[in-house]
Amino acid sequence: MDQLIQFYNQNDLLIWLLIFTIILGFEVISKVPSVLHTPLMSGANAISGIVIIGAIVLIRQAAPDDYVTLGIGTLGIVLGMTNVVGGFAVTNRMLEMFKKKK
Amino acid sequence: MDQLIQFYNQNDLLIWLLIFTIILGFEVISKVPSVLHTPLMSGANAISGIVIIGAIVLIRQAAPDDYVTLGIGTLGIVLGMTNVVGGFAVTNRMLEMFKKKK
Amino acid sequence: MILGVLKETDDRRVAVVPQVAKKLKDLGLELMIEAGAGTGAGYRDADYADLAKVVARDTLIQQADMLAVINQPDAALLDHVPAGKYLVSSFAPFMDDSVVEDLKRRSLHAFSMDMIPRTTLAQSMDVLSSMASIAGYKAVLKAADHLLKYFPMMITAAGSIKPAKVLVIGAGVAGLQAIATARRLGAVVEAFDTRSAVKEEVQSLGARFVEVEGATEDAAAGGYAVAQSEEYMRRQRELVQERARSANVIITTAQVRGRKAPVIIPADTVEHMQPGSVIVDLAASTGGNCALTQNDQVINHNGVTIIGDSDLAGDMPQDASFLYANNLLNLLKIMIKDGELALDLENEIISSACITK
Amino acid sequence: MILGVLKETDDRRVAVVPQVAKKLKDLGLELMIEAGAGTGAGYRDADYADLAKVVARDTLIQQADMLAVINQPDAALLDHVPAGKYLVSSFAPFMDDSVVEDLKRRSLHAFSMDMIPRTTLAQSMDVLSSMASIAGYKAVLKAADHLLKYFPMMITAAGSIKPAKVLVIGAGVAGLQAIATARRLGAVVEAFDTRSAVKEEVQSLGARFVEVEGATEDAAAGGYAVAQSEEYMRRQRELVQERARSANVIITTAQVRGRKAPVIIPADTVEHMQPGSVIVDLAASTGGNCALTQNDQVINHNGVTIIGDSDLAGDMPQDASFLYANNLLNLLKIMIKDGELALDLENEIISSACITK
Amino acid sequence: MEFQFFIDVALLLAAIMFIIGLRRLSSPDTARTGNLLAAFGMGVAIIAMLIYPLHSATNNYLWIAGGMVVGSVIGQQAAMKVKLTAMPQLVSLFNGFGGACAVLLGFIELYKATHGQSQPGVGELLIVVFTLLVGSVSFTGSMLAFAKLDGRVKDRKVTFRNHQYLNMAFIAITLGMSVYIAVAYPAVSFGLVIAFIIVSLIYGFSFVAPIGGADMPVVISLLNSFTGLTAAAAGLIYDNQIMLLGGVFVGAAGTILTVLMCQAMNRSLLNVVIGGFGSSASSIAPGATGDKVARSITPADAAILLYYSKSVVFVPGYGLAVAQAQKDCKELDELLEANGVSVKYAIHPVAGRMPGHMNVLLAEADVPYPKLLDLDEANPIMDQTDVVVVVGANDVVNPSAIDEPGSPIYGMPVLEVWKAKNVIVMKRSLSVGYAGIDNPLFYHERNHMLFGDAKQSMQELAREVKEL
Amino acid sequence: MEFQFFIDVALLLAAIMFIIGLRRLSSPDTARTGNLLAAFGMGVAIIAMLIYPLHSATNNYLWIAGGMVVGSVIGQQAAMKVKLTAMPQLVSLFNGFGGACAVLLGFIELYKATHGQSQPGVGELLIVVFTLLVGSVSFTGSMLAFAKLDGRVKDRKVTFRNHQYLNMAFIAITLGMSVYIAVAYPAVSFGLVIAFIIVSLIYGFSFVAPIGGADMPVVISLLNSFTGLTAAAAGLIYDNQIMLLGGVFVGAAGTILTVLMCQAMNRSLLNVVIGGFGSSASSIAPGATGDKVARSITPADAAILLYYSKSVVFVPGYGLAVAQAQKDCKELDELLEANGVSVKYAIHPVAGRMPGHMNVLLAEADVPYPKLLDLDEANPIMDQTDVVVVVGANDVVNPSAIDEPGSPIYGMPVLEVWKAKNVIVMKRSLSVGYAGIDNPLFYHERNHMLFGDAKQSMQELAREVKEL
Numbered sequence A, B: 001m002d003q004l005i006q007f008y009n010q011n012d013l014l015i016w017l018l019i020f021t022i023i024l025g026f027e028v029i030s031k032v033p034s035v036l037h038t039p040l041m042s043g044a045n046a047i048s049g050i051v052i053i054g055a056i057v058l059i060r061q062a063a064p065d066d067y068v069t070l071g072i073g074t075l076g077i078v079l080g081m082t083n084v085v086g087g088f089a090v091t092n093r094m095l096e097m098f099k100k101k102k
Numbered sequence C, D: 001m002i003l004g005v006l007k008e009t010d011d012r013r014v015a016v017v018p019q020v021a022k023k024l025k026d027l028g029l030e031l032m033i034e035a036g037a038g039t040g041a042g043y044r045d046a047d048y049a050d051l052a053k054v055v056a057r058d059t060l061i062q063q064a065d066m067l068a069v070i071n072q073p074d075a076a077l078l079d080h081v082p083a084g085k086y087l088v089s090s091f092a093p094f095m096d097d098s099v100v101e102d103l104k105r106r107s108l109h110a111f112s113m114d115m116i117p118r119t120t121l122a123q124s125m126d127v128l129s130s131m132a133s134i135a136g137y138k139a140v141l142k143a144a145d146h147l148l149k150y151f152p153m154m155i156t157a158a159g160s161i162k163p164a165k166v167l168v169i170g171a172g173v174a175g176l177q178a179i180a181t182a183r184r185l186g187a188v189v190e191a192f193d194t195r196s197a198v199k200e201e202v203q204s205l206g207a208r209f210v211e212v213e214g215a216t217e218d219a220a221a222g223g224y225a226v227a228q229s230e231e232y233m234r235r236q237r238e239l240v241q242e243r244a245r246s247a248n249v250i251i252t253t254a255q256v257r258g259r260k261a262p263v264i265i266p267a268d269t270v271e272h273m274q275p276g277s278v279i280v281d282l283a284a285s286t287g288g289n290c291a292l293t294q295n296d297q298v299i300n301h302n303g304v305t306i307i308g309d310s311d312l313a314g315d316m317p318q319d320a321s322f323l324y325a326n327n328l329l330n331l332l333k334i335m336i337k338d339g340e341l342a343l344d345l346e347n348e349i350i351s352s353a354c355i356t357k
Numbered sequence E, F: 001m002e003f004q005f006f007i008d009v010a011l012l013l014a015a016i017m018f019i020i021g022l023r024r025l026s027s028p029d030t031a032r033t034g035n036l037l038a039a040f041g042m043g044v045a046i047i048a049m050l051i052y053p054l055h056s057a058t059n060n061y062l063w064i065a066g067g068m069v070v071g072s073v074i075g076q077q078a079a080m081k082v083k084l085t086a087m088p089q090l091v092s093l094f095n096g097f098g099g100a101c102a103v104l105l106g107f108i109e110l111y112k113a114t115h116g117q118s119q120p121g122v123g124e125l126l127i128v129v130f131t132l133l134v135g136s137v138s139f140t141g142s143m144l145a146f147a148k149l150d151g152r153v154k155d156r157k158v159t160f161r162n163h164q165y166l167n168m169a170f171i172a173i174t175l176g177m178s179v180y181i182a183v184a185y186p187a188v189s190f191g192l193v194i195a196f197i198i199v200s201l202i203y204g205f206s207f208v209a210p211i212g213g214a215d216m217p218v219v220i221s222l223l224n225s226f227t228g229l230t231a232a233a234a235g236l237i238y239d240n241q242i243m244l245l246g247g248v249f250v251g252a253a254g255t256i257l258t259v260l261m262c263q264a265m266n267r268s269l270l271n272v273v274i275g276g277f278g279s280s281a282s283s284i285a286p287g288a289t290g291d292k293v294a295r296s297i298t299p300a301d302a303a304i305l306l307y308y309s310k311s312v313v314f315v316p317g318y319g320l321a322v323a324q325a326q327k328d329c330k331e332l333d334e335l336l337e338a339n340g341v342s343v344k345y346a347i348h349p350v351a352g353r354m355p356g357h358m359n360v361l362l363a364e365a366d367v368p369y370p371k372l373l374d375l376d377e378a379n380p381i382m383d384q385t386d387v388v389v390v391v392g393a394n395d396v397v398n399p400s401a402i403d404e405p406g407s408p409i410y411g412m413p414v415l416e417v418w419k420a421k422n423v424i425v426m427k428r429s430l431s432v433g434y435a436g437i438d439n440p441l442f443y444h445e446r447n448h449m450l451f452g453d454a455k456q457s458m459q460e461l462a463r464e465v466k467e468l
């Protein structure tokens, strides 16, 4: 319990921020027409590629001869980048049908 | 500039939190049917009565013989409480017409 | 006061129907009705039993103080009527004003239903409106019955049939009712009138208004159309001719009060029409809007059927009688007090209707 | 092969119209038409000029290989037709099958349009449908013309008029079209039928279905109604009687193929109807659904007008001919190849239609 | 330690309740529970801050309790007693109180600072001055808005020519004084503070003065978001997270709401704030003449009136035919019937331009015959009808026919729609009908004009009803 | 100092762009710009983190650049080349990659920890293990979802009896191992880590295995929110705010989206996850038999199809009459026309139950005659029509009449609606029409069934179109 309280006291702003972010996440997605479910999922998926930043930080802090880290990190970047670029691109293609008429 | 940066660095989480709160405020109010404009305004007004907490804190920390502070604080509480209680009550009355029929 | 209802000659209508007889009694009037007067309109003598004395014609003419008859009484009838009696009918003095002199000579007091002003207030006594409305409706039914085609569009296994094109000339009361009825039956309807004010009214019934520009307007004529210039008539005839070629049905109702009806459809227009087409001319009695119209006859000219009939209301005698009787009732309501005549000649309606004052 | 089109006797329709003549030529047929055959339907001889030889009746009967005539040819005509010719008409063998023997005896090949199955595929040749549809439409127009009242509701300054109540008995093709037309004119429509399947169809046209429970159904009868039990008939008569009292118009179309039409409206029902009401009996030719019906006559019984007419389609000859001609064309399309007869007796339609095989 | 933690969590929950409460308030179905949730959150926040462990707390709970009781009673009583029509002014009043509360807090801080009881820094001073300025504007602005809405102040009485320039001057002066106070401190006298507050309060009046009475709801919403911002600023003064976030949240929500309200009126916010009277005329009936004033109604309000009534009678006239609105009328009818409203049509015998004109139209729209009432059937039920909707009719609902012997239609039976509890007349203007005579119905106290083409108005009504 | 500040602000902006981007993605009008905005935000975030001043940064930009180029090319190419119909599986694949990336990050951390290169605490270890576990499930789960959607794996091949119990066992084992690793550290061997990862990966397969192919979109959305959570966890590992908040945000949004998708299918999430094949049938057309599958469409999707098309042809049939939907059809027509869609009606000669049945109905709804096409006019324009909407017609649009010589209606001319770019058939079921014969149109690749009473469906379509 004490640990929890301590943790809260140290991180109270972060916790509020997280909770507000979650509420935002809920709020942002409301009343979506079902045709947009797939593009929305795809767009959200591309954003979840934000994990790539972890790989970037990892590599940037790795020793230049730490080939395990570098190799795995680079693989991570390849995967993450595919997710990000492919994700946004494919979403964009899906959304082409919504181009404004006239 | 430096001051600003320092301020940011000290309060970065708070600033994020504020910005997210503003976005939340925007998000929460969207596509409101115009019949709800007045009740919504009234409800929001009641929430803005949160300022009463300032008066509470003020009084709780005032010296028991600091009558200026106590008097003005109490007046503040009267005003704030009127805003809060009256605000929610009147909103509730406005909303009575939305009671589900049947 | 005794109100006597005569049987019409050559007309199945009757001036008072049982439903209205009741209300007339409430005004304090006594009622007499000629035997068999309502039969043609679907009202048996028995239906009047408790409301009116059913008597023979002569008795009625002698005993009643006021006589109600729908069609203008002819000389034969007038010769029978003792002086001093009141007559309620339609005398059309605007067509032939000698009738007024004649009546005065006979010392008869006459109220002419067709002289009641066409105001909003007088609507409830306006027999011209109620009868014209029936005529417009009937005109379409007659046309549909004589037309060799369907009115509505039909896409069927045996071929697609285009909707009939109906052209209504003169969008007064009868014309508007004709438009509404033709539209109900699924026809494509166009209408003409010289009064541009009716354009909106025509459109409010879902029909197209065919405009001939340059019509003479005369707001002072109280809503009636005024005579138009020669040049205008020529242009109108051209446009009508063009429209008539594609129309399957033409219904003409154009009348100018107190004059001969304008001839809008000359013979050669008729000759250009498709065989099987129909023209119904409601202005037949005042000469007809179609040059070939024969009043009260159905003729076939080069395959085009031309029906000249201005009394179509008489063809639907039950409702026509009911409406007429109500008009009469509403007029009498302002003329009668406690069963006796109480004429207020200041009243615009009464002073217009009373032609022998 | 030469197709000859005869002028009908006592009927303004014609079996081939100019629009269709063109398409018949495309099938490789040569056309001959009796002079004046189309006049009654609004088609002048000149309209056929480039499409068919306009010839005298006798020439036509002698020269044509196949004769098209709408109404069943009488003995007088058949006596003139040389043996070996083909005839296309409606012979109604289901009413009187001696006709088939007679034709065979004369060595004539006959195709009966009324024997074409009522399937979806054969719809485009189904003259019963196309003619019944016209009859239903016309029945309402006739009724509206004879009725002494308005069909639609009217709230006017001279009184409020209730909408006419229309009762349609038998909701086959004619009945449904009658429902639709009566509704268009603003009437309140009810309908009866013994086949409960049509309930949905009646409602789909916005009318009320009056149900008599306990009807005998026979899906095997191919859509035609089957004869009903005595008990059922009694109950139905009772319900009809009750409805008839309030109906202003009754349109009867109830037929049972190959039998006398069921009598649904007995004399005393008619006597209970309001004066001014109208009955249109489309089953008149097979005896009539109303006991008082006189075939091909309009009678007045106690103020009720009874119109007995099974050939109302003939009253709208232009469109009727157009539809008939298309039906004929569609039948010939499956019978003719390159201008010559090529009968596939396996084909259900041809084998049904060919009654002299 | 633990205690404080629980209170912290309670405050977090209160904040979440505000958010969810306001969220639910924006949809009719959930609005009531949303309001209750927000109120509950407020209760939690207040109680939490009452017992929050503060350093050097003397508490003075008696003072607090006294103030709270008095405030609660006032608020509660006012809210319960106010008439339905006067609610907007009450909201304005309440909002003003909130602003005043903030002003008091700011005043105390500056009082202390200028009396040597505290030594705030520039940043803190700026915040305090902001609280004072915005709170003052919100306070006096709300008061004037209240007075205008309540009809106690006539627009023209409080406005000068070129009022915008006056307001700009006010902005310059108050901002200048704000910055001066913050920067020049401690060389700032208490008198200056008082002067600053007075100028700010006057500015509040002046800010609202040129805005037309009809735009008051928008102004209240704007002032409401101002109050939110002062609450947030006060949260900074007291280093209190829930005040800060609650205030910011309400400030943001209020701003968006203000924008939405402007949009609903087809105006821009700027236009409302500086537009003044010129534009306010648009909300008053076109063609109103002399003393007679025809009240107009928005489709949204008309929709509510219809939706929450038990019986509605449509009175169609020639305008229905011109607009070809019969099918839209039928659609609205169906919508209302689906919500348990009984709908009838009263047909005057001479409505339209030919006998049976209305029958033709309504038959086209497939209105069942039993729903049609003629004059004799309709008039007796008028007084039991909640709302009569007159659709493009005029002469046939003209009361002069009954009570003005000089009128050309005196004596004609008409539909006595004014006997119903509410009347809505749909037409494009206040102009006359076929008979060419004025219609006193339009100025009747129970009548509301819904201006516009009947077809469009019908469609808007249907749209609004669907949203309810 | 300043530099870092700017980067911090850039990251804040990136976060805001994510939020606004996703917000805009949820409405058709703004979806494209929303996606671009989110992508731009992502670019900003990546660049910011590339140049962010890190302590002890060796940078190794070459490695990073190489990885980024390869990833970008793969992603871009795959996205451009994929067929429209295969997009969902591609999304699944991408999502798996994201999960795999997180797995690699977690792996490295544990590798370092078990090789003495770092000494993480319990809290940190729990986070790492969480990343690994959830990332693995997301990775292999997505792969299986991809394979299923792509038709490479048949549902039955990968499922055991009582698969739920197997999955429960997996949950227990993986959670147990997670806790053990965190608590027992440093007494944890690298081998155990490997084993943990392998078990987690297998669990991912097993998690998705029992879920029916038709439910895959829901599963992908769920796995997507898992990936979001791993990103958030990774954000904690690297103490990186944008990863943390972005991940949490996507996690929350993904969860709500998943719930919405379930709702749209009238299912609960639980039902989808454990329901397996039994329930997946419900999303396949009712009455589908054998190999033929009729695809159904929701009103919302149908509305979009209509709204964004240039030409629409309605084909009314007997069902329109039964449902009495003619006026609703006209209303939809008007809505579409108002949005620039050209609308026509193709009337088959025998549609309905009497000659001219459709004409009667459409005249009642006041559809202008020039909009009605008969068979000869309609068939030639079918192939230029974007959407044909068949409203309660059946026999008259039956392709057997043309290509099935044995059919009882072979030879009858029909409306060749299947030549249009899209067909929507509105009827209540897959049952037959008057002629009693099956209709291959329902199973046509360009056809979509909109099941339900035609009147209701029409009204729903109108409502959805209005919302666009």
Ligand SMILES: NC(=O)c1ccc[n+]([C@@H]2O[C@H](COP(=O)([O-])OP(=O)(O)OC[C@H]3O[C@@H](n4cnc5c(N)ncnc54)[C@H](OP(=O)(O)O)[C@@H]3O)[C@@H](O)[C@H]2O)c1
Binding pocket: C119, C120, C121, C123, C129, E316, E317, E318, E319, E320, E322, E323, E349, E350, E351, E352, E353, E354, E355, E356, E357, E391, E392, E393, E394, E395, E396, E397, E426, E427, E428, E429, E430, E431, E432, E433, E434, E435, E452, E453, E454, E455
């Ligand atoms: N029934 C008959 O046989 C017949 C025949 C001829 C004359 N009349 C006369 O016509 C009158 C009928 O009375 P009424 O009440 O039906 O009509 P009215 O008194 O003529 O009034 C119709 C009203 O509809 C409004 N209007 C017109 N177009 C509109 C639109 N698109 N949208 C909304 N409103 C519209 C007009 O006001 P705005 O311009 O302000 O919109 C007008 O004041 C009576 O005076 C009657 O005597 C009747």
Ligand SMILES: NC(=O)c1ccc[n+]([C@@H]2O[C@H](COP(=O)([O-])OP(=O)(O)OC[C@H]3O[C@@H](n4cnc5c(N)ncnc54)[C@H](OP(=O)(O)O)[C@@H]3O)[C@@H](O)[C@H]2O)c1
Binding pocket: D119, D120, D121, D123, D129, F316, F317, F318, F319, F320, F322, F323, F349, F350, F351, F352, F353, F354, F355, F356, F357, F391, F392, F393, F394, F395, F396, F397, F426, F427, F428, F429, F430, F431, F432, F433, F434, F435, F452, F453, F454, F455
């Ligand atoms: N035109 C004529 O003169 C005539 C006369 C008699 C017979 N027929 C025959 O009738 C047929 C006409 O073809 P068609 O395509 O118009 O009709 P159909 O082939 O009979 O099909 C009508 C379809 O409408 C659907 N339906 C019924 N009620 C519905 C509702 N409330 N909402 C939505 N859908 C509904 C039914 O499917 P669900 O049950 O799945 O909803 C049915 O499959 C032809 O076979 C023709 O030969 C025509």
Ligand SMILES: NC(=O)c1ccc[n+]([C@@H]2O[C@H](COP(=O)([O-])OP(=O)(O)OC[C@H]3O[C@@H](n4cnc5c(N)ncnc54)[C@H](O)[C@@H]3O)[C@@H](O)[C@H]2O)c1
Binding pocket: C118, C119, C120, C121, C123, C126, C128, C129, C132, C169, C170, C171, C172, C173, C174, C175, C192, C193, C194, C195, C198, C222, C223, C224, C225, C226, C228, C253, C254, C255, C256, C257, C262, C264, E350
């Ligand atoms: N106040 C009321 O409530 C009321 C009621 C009924 C009628 N009215 C008015 O009375 C007037 C007369 O109505 P009516 O039906 O007896 O008219 P009518 O029978 O005298 O004439 C029929 C129509 O023919 C038109 N016409 C005349 N000459 C024409 C020409 N050369 N070409 C084309 N059209 C021509 C006229 O304009 C008129 O519309 C109308 O203005 C009508 O609105 C008023």
Ligand SMILES: NC(=O)c1ccc[n+]([C@@H]2O[C@H](COP(=O)([O-])OP(=O)(O)OC[C@H]3O[C@@H](n4cnc5c(N)ncnc54)[C@H](O)[C@@H]3O)[C@@H](O)[C@H]2O)c1
Binding pocket: D118, D119, D120, D121, D123, D126, D128, D129, D132, D169, D170, D171, D172, D173, D174, D175, D192, D193, D194, D195, D198, D222, D223, D224, D225, D226, D228, D253, D254, D255, D256, D257, D262, D264, F350
């Ligand atoms: N396949 C197609 O496209 C197509 C086209 C047209 C007609 N048909 C079918 O052919 C059949 C016959 O149609 P029809 O119009 O020639 O019918 P019909 O003229 O033979 O009979 C008319 C109607 O009268 C009804 N009837 C018979 N006895 C009755 C009684 N005692 N009381 C009440 N009603 C009674 C019948 O049920 C029928 O509906 C119908 O089933 C129709 O659907 C099919």
